[in-house]
Amino acid sequence: MSHIYIFSPSGAVRDQAAFRRGVRRLQALGHQVEIDPGALLSHQRFAGDDAERVAAVARAAASGADVALMARGGYGLTRILPGLPWKAMAKAAARGTRFVGHSDFTALHLGLLAQTGAVSWAGPGLTDDFGGEAEPDEIMAACFDDLLLGQGEGTGWRLPTARGAAAAVADPALERLRARPVLGATLWGGNLSILVSLLGTPWWPEVRGGVLFLEDVNEHPFRIERMLTQLLHAGVLARQKAVLLGSFTGYRLTPHDRGFTLATVVQRLRGLVEVPVLTGLPFGHVPTKVLLPMGAKVDLALEGRDAWMVWGHA
Template sequence: MTAQHIYLYSASSAVRDRAAVRRAVRRLQALGHSVELDPSAFATRMRFAGDDETRLAAIHRAAASGADIALITRGGYGLSRLLADIRYPLIAKAIDRGTVFLGYSDFTALQCAVLAKTGRVTWSGPAAADDFGGEGEPDDIMQACFDDLVSGQGEGTGWRLPAREAREKAWSAAGTLWGGNLAMVTSLAGTPWMPQVKGGILFLEDVAEHPYRIERMLTQLLHGGILARQKAIVLGQFTHWRPVPNDNGYKLQTVVDWLRAQLPRVPVFTGLPFGHVPTKVCLPVGSKVTLAVEGRDAFLLWGHAH
């Protein structure tokens, strides 16, 4: 694996576990990478990683750093407040030079905005504190996907579908891969930062959202015409929610079944190893991909997306 220059910056919530970020730095350095920590990475103002101007400046420093990888320290909340003031040409120039912007969760807002404003590819994948900075060792699959990304070797990913989603005949579709955190995607509907993707492959995940809230957000995307314009919807992991007594059997699978009934012409697949979970793959947001399904085996293929 080729050593990379990795720039860590904070654009959303404040880093509460500085030790985790420092562990991430050490682990990335142990892999041979050069790691640069943004000067405001540990800034704090209320729940944010510094005030809006501080976090905006951090994003722009990451873009100007010349780094191979611009990696968020963590997600949380905060990027939505910055979208109108981000210098998108600066980010586009950095991507054209070879900088890979990488993250997930709140980072979805920036990814969607970059796609909408510049058409450039960013990557959904790990964050420093959550994925490289835990007290235990990083997840093997996450680490392998990250290594493929930084070495430029990754050409796709695959996973096993639930038995109920198996296809007797091989199926495939090609389109622009986009999406990320469901709450963030939904929050951008009707704004200039919502990508206008038709015929795409939309992937979604979320955390700490009860299934009825997931359904409510999907309903907004449905009634806005966004879901019906896609060639397929791929659901990742929806975690850290609790059932309540008045659910009366209503669960996440209920939502999936309901969604399929609303979209008879758009296949909905589940089980993508991506979300607020240790095992997560890296996905090129804005890249042309092929989604292929054979039996229970699903594949997202993109070749060398950067």
């Protein structure tokens, strides 16, 4: 049985039925679920005012829990980054508390890595991933169990089949990765919008030679390209050993796009950078997501269309 601490550092929990379902499901699995006293607060669109949410993060760090799990994402963490107890969170991580979340939680992940070097986990949230009307995704749930049991050692996935004219052209960067795996690189990244918003701030980790993973939701491909281009012009992409693209969901193409799609964005990106760009990473605002150790050392290999990332040795 694991001790799971539920807290709300970002948006207010509007779907309290999903919150309660998520808690019940975790309890049914035998876990001790502790709910932060501010988890269901509401101030404007936030789960409490800024000071209340800073206090919630501090309580999560002091909880001694095996996992400090976000209730939901939304928006709010970037407002409170200057006040977060980074040293206390790093000490909690060293004692074994895994901070888990995604979406807006990316700001906490990146800030913790930048400020302390501590590892946290990009992964599910309570309401969307454990509290939905359908049962939690089996792969996500299995990965979460592995984290609790200390058994997670890596993940693998198959790159989607290439389409269009680019299908007949072998990507030189991918061929180099097939011939020479990436070894001992720092894994980092998360939600693209949040990540770009931290560029140039004290909560931006200066990772060189890393493996950068990205995802987003409700962002049209032209906005995704604009953010990727910012990372390109800032030199961030060129300093990585690989870029992994997860799920980009929730957008709608229009007749005005005239064939401009996410595949167009990826094809252009591959033509602009020398590092391998891998698609299909099972992570993002989707039910099937793996858990990824933010700040850990990983090995990355590609065999045919099968990608493998290992961190169990780190």
